[in-house]
Amino acid sequence: MNNAQTVPTNGTDTTDNLPGENYRMVDALGHRLRVYDEGPADAPALVMFHGAPHNSLEFRYNVPAIVGAGYRVIVPEHLGAGGSDRPEEAELYSGRHDYERALAVVDALGLETFYVEGGDRGSLPAWMLAALNPERVLGLVSENVSHLNGFFIDPALDQRKRSWYMSYFQFEAAEEALRADDWALAREFFDWHPDMEHILADWERPNGLKASWLNWYRSTVNPDTAPKADPLPEVTAPVLQLYTLNDPYIGPEQLITGREFIKGPFTLRRIGGAGHFIARNAPEVFNREVIKWLGEREEERRSS
Template sequence: MTDHSLEHTRIPCPVGTFDAIAAGPEDGRQVLLLHGFPQASMQWTHQVAALGAAGYRAVAPDQRGYSPQVRPERVEDYRMSELVADVLAMADSLGWRRFDLVGHDWGSAVAWTVAAEHPERVRTLTAVSVPHPTGFAQARKEDPDQELRSRYITVFQRAGEAERRLLADNATALRRVFEWKVPPSHVDEYVARMSEPGALTAALNWYRAMKYGERVGPVAVPTLYVWSTEDSAVGSTAALGNEKWVTGSYRFEMLEDVSHWIPEEAADALTGLILEHLAAHSG
């Protein structure tokens, strides 16, 4: 899919205005897609365009800290409760009573929490890469492999130091995060966005606000979880143990030889899975 099928739009909310990309008819079935770190709505370009072409109304916002007009300075303003409230506020602003929710990386963590706490609003959940937050937290504590994979979080939580390390030498370390699996044009855009004053700190505050974390309950809505075998951040223990956190319909799909950056590296495969999941739960 090409960018010309996309709309650039804005979602006014009480906390500020979120930037977003969108596609599809206004009266189409509504799908909200949440990006991860250190990306933006752009990561969903392929999926939003494909969903729109299939008759869905797909919207992918730049979330809190990534939209310049919603960039509070305090770490506590990036607690999960605030991120969840943003999703509901955006849905309300769009006039969406009930919607399908898709998330990757941090967007996945937010999507899991919204689905667990507000099942009356979420028709289906598609979680990409990051499993259920409570199960993932357990894996980080109990599985040595996952603990090792998650050590970068401690680095990201060091205020000032993390920003300097990631942006030094033309953002070499930030570029390396993408493991050469994301289109260079997208990486350049992400780096440009994260280089704006205050932007990287806002994005890292998602990690720094983890100290305010609360246990997330099981998810009852129909759920698709997509994990890739070459994910450097999420190991097999967390991924394979995810099913016990879903009480409703659950589908697990494993993509071989794909990195953490599924939406862009395996765009066609992921888009096909999302469309199948939505079609299977149309009620």
């Protein structure tokens, strides 16, 4: 583990969008997902999974640097987010379905092997791809969330306390409360997120709030109706674990419980002050750490 990194500026000197010509629609198990795809087709690919609530713009300050370092970057927008389909059925938004659609996307793009990155909602497809497809995933970069067995199977009491909102969002009354007074509760809840206007733009579309945020909780962590999570296999691919101590939603204990299930080469990096959304809040440090780590993994592959 290295020393704490200092969070730099929030990327305000970079374009506020991703080039529209790099988006495509990809069929994933009967639903269309909008996917951002930039970089040489034959370059090592990094598939990045954004959190909730957000869309591919969460990575707009990361993609240019990673592509510039010689990689292909692919960002699928989850069902309900960005330009992807927004069906009504809540059960379609589960973490397991996110994983299955993610696998369909990489298959549709013809990726035999690839790296994965994810945080928040994106943690589930990233960790599940690595655990269930070890022959294809070259390595994993995770923001705050460790191996899912340490988060969902037997979470520590501190993490249960931090996850209170997952229970609150099961109720229909939560939607009305979030919308009240120009989204005052939502704005306060996401104090650490600098992209509230992008998020609200998604929420204010028909079915937007449920599709891009609430349905994930209602289908994945509802204590009465969500399928019980089965333990995942150990992850044997190299892992770069980025974390910060000021994440209000994810506690450090799950780094310890999750570490038990990581058997491949493991790199732990603390990024001070980055909050829950590390790639968005600390893009310069994130980009430097990820590009360095990818370069080391690629050098190892060439020399093996």
